[in-house]
Amino acid sequence: MSSRLSLNQKTVDSLDLPDAVDACVEAGLALIGLWRESVARHGVAESAEMVAKAGLRISSLCRGGFFPAATEVRFEENVADNLAAIDEAAALGTDVLVLVCGGVANDDLEGSRRQVGEGIARIVPHAADKGIKLAIEPLHPMFTADRSVVVTMDQALDMAELHPPDRVGVVVDTYHIWWDPDIWAQIERAGERILAFQVCDWLDPLPDLLMGRGMMGDGVIEFRRFTEAVNEAGYEGPIEVEIFNQAIWERDAGEVIAEMIERYEELIVA
Amino acid sequence: MSSRLSLNQKTVDSLDLPDAVDACVEAGLALIGLWRESVARHGVAESAEMVAKAGLRISSLCRGGFFPAATEVRFEENVADNLAAIDEAAALGTDVLVLVCGGVANDDLEGSRRQVGEGIARIVPHAADKGIKLAIEPLHPMFTADRSVVVTMDQALDMAELHPPDRVGVVVDTYHIWWDPDIWAQIERAGERILAFQVCDWLDPLPDLLMGRGMMGDGVIEFRRFTEAVNEAGYEGPIEVEIFNQAIWERDAGEVIAEMIERYEELIVA
Numbered sequence: 001m002s003s004r005l006s007l008n009q010k011t012v013d014s015l016d017l018p019d020a021v022d023a024c025v026e027a028g029l030a031l032i033g034l035w036r037e038s039v040a041r042h043g044v045a046e047s048a049e050m051v052a053k054a055g056l057r058i059s060s061l062c063r064g065g066f067f068p069a070a071t072e073v074r075f076e077e078n079v080a081d082n083l084a085a086i087d088e089a090a091a092l093g094t095d096v097l098v099l100v101c102g103g104v105a106n107d108d109l110e111g112s113r114r115q116v117g118e119g120i121a122r123i124v125p126h127a128a129d130k131g132i133k134l135a136i137e138p139l140h141p142m143f144t145a146d147r148s149v150v151v152t153m154d155q156a157l158d159m160a161e162l163h164p165p166d167r168v169g170v171v172v173d174t175y176h177i178w179w180d181p182d183i184w185a186q187i188e189r190a191g192e193r194i195l196a197f198q199v200c201d202w203l204d205p206l207p208d209l210l211m212g213r214g215m216m217g218d219g220v221i222e223f224r225r226f227t228e229a230v231n232e233a234g235y236e237g238p239i240e241v242e243i244f245n246q247a248i249w250e251r252d253a254g255e256v257i258a259e260m261i262e263r264y265e266e267l268i269v270a
Numbered sequence: 271m272s273s274r275l276s277l278n279q280k281t282v283d284s285l286d287l288p289d290a291v292d293a294c295v296e297a298g299l300a301l302i303g304l305w306r307e308s309v310a311r312h313g314v315a316e317s318a319e320m321v322a323k324a325g326l327r328i329s330s331l332c333r334g335g336f337f338p339a340a341t342e343v344r345f346e347e348n349v350a351d352n353l354a355a356i357d358e359a360a361a362l363g364t365d366v367l368v369l370v371c372g373g374v375a376n377d378d379l380e381g382s383r384r385q386v387g388e389g390i391a392r393i394v395p396h397a398a399d400k401g402i403k404l405a406i407e408p409l410h411p412m413f414t415a416d417r418s419v420v421v422t423m424d425q426a427l428d429m430a431e432l433h434p435p436d437r438v439g440v441v442v443d444t445y446h447i448w449w450d451p452d453i454w455a456q457i458e459r460a461g462e463r464i465l466a467f468q469v470c471d472w473l474d475p476l477p478d479l480l481m482g483r484g485m486m487g488d489g490v491i492e493f494r495r496f497t498e499a500v501n502e503a504g505y506e507g508p509i510e511v512e513i514f515n516q517a518i519w520e521r522d523a524g525e526v527i528a529e530m531i532e533r534y535e536e537l538i539v540a
Contacts, residue, residue: 204415
């Protein structure tokens with residue numbers, strides 16, 4: 001099995017962190033992607049120890065971001081929360097913090113986009129101090145209002161390129177960007193700024209905006225082309241499977257992981 | 271009331287065509303946007319007569335398109351259906367046929383995009399003969415798989431610009447494009463190729479991908495900026511309100527139209 005495959009714990013959302021760690025070990029995986037809420041339930045130090053003891057590495061921590069705010073006070077709170085997320089990522093021993101940048105505040109799309117730029121600029125120095133890379137994740141445009149005003153790779157790279165390449169980069173997530181007519185040029189442009197590669201499929205019909213992501217192979221995305229594109233761009237890091245899907249969450253987690261490995265070998269790296 | 275306001279009949283989906291026409295007249299509207307399925311129930315000639323007798327003009331006919339096909343035979347059927355749609359538009363006395371270009375066929379996104387280009391090229395001569403302009407509608411990227419592989423204004427214009435400006439243009443629909451960081455530059459680029467301007471709002475949270483469009487003012491879109499942008503680009507044509515929303519469809523159609531006029535005057539043209 002490829003040493004690049006990482007289980008994002010959201011794919012097995014029914015499992016608490018210790019169980020997700022055990023499931024990775026049982027399945028022979030070397031990498032896991034974590035979420036802050038899950039880590040918080042056990043404490044950062046305890047979570048770090050749990051993962052290390054199991055012999056796993058953490059491919060990324062989700063998520064910082066959510067910068068746009070209706071008031072200055074709230075914006076400062078958001079910045080502070082991101083500084084805390086950087087500390088958590090460092091304590092966990094990962095070097096990638098994923099930024100889901102936040103939706104529209106005050107019905108002001110452009111103002112919200114400016115706030116994202118300001119927020120990132122505010123946290124870059126602390127991220128540099130802690131050795132953490134900030135990975136801007138362009139989300140699918142259907143999440144513009146509520147989750148991310150950053151919606152294309154082009155836009156994410158415009159933002160990242162204001163900072164050094166070893167500090168701010170992007171997440172390539174197939175679910176969010178597969179539709180983009182310009183994506184191949186943008187992945188090539190991203191180059192060394194690709195900090196994470198996440199995969200899951202787009203189901204047709206889509207069961208749900210948020211909880212309707214599909215196992216690779218169950219939808220319409222041509223994965224091999226994405227793998228080739230990020231490889232050609234120079235990315236050699238983890239390939240994280242992150243699936244938000246109620247039906248998958250209700251299945252036996254071991255079965256889901258086995259299927260994930262099978263599909264990964266068949267569709268992603270073959 | 272602005273003479274530019276047009277009621278797309280989908281906004282009052284519970285009304286059959288004669289009732290929608292009557293409702294327009296009662297509300298003092300001069301323009302109506304029609305759908306082929308609705309026209310087909312009454313016959314093209316009868317529908318044209320009904321609208322003309324009421325003193326209304328047809329702002330556009332929805333919809334041609336849906337070109338991508340799994341087989342050559344099906345592709346030819348799709349082309350033939352578009353030729354029929356052009357005939358219907360001409361018989362109805364409108365000069366704009368809206369193209370919803372169709373989703374992914376054969377799990378092949380790029381191939382489907384090529385089929386759209388080929389399909390449009392196939393029908394342009396007949397459209398020219400009949401005096402019909404083809405309006406490519408970039409749909410929201412969340413419809414890539416099932417409804418339109420054309421998902422940005424940039425992409426739609428790249429396709430349109432292969433043909434004369436008086437034959438192939440684009441639809442600017444706020445619901446589909448409001449998220450696009452590049453939209454202002456693209457609307458300026460579109461210029462005389464803007465053949466239709468459709469408005470409805472993006473609700474947060476979104477009740478449903480297809481049936482969750484909102485009345486202007488109920489969501490997050492900044493309409494005035496779009497009106498100014500299309501006006502500055504030189505567009506002087508109809509402004510169509512097209513709302514797919516189950517909750518709105520269940521309300522009294524007269525009330526919906528009254529609210530539409532009020533919101534239009536408050537948010538779109540003021």
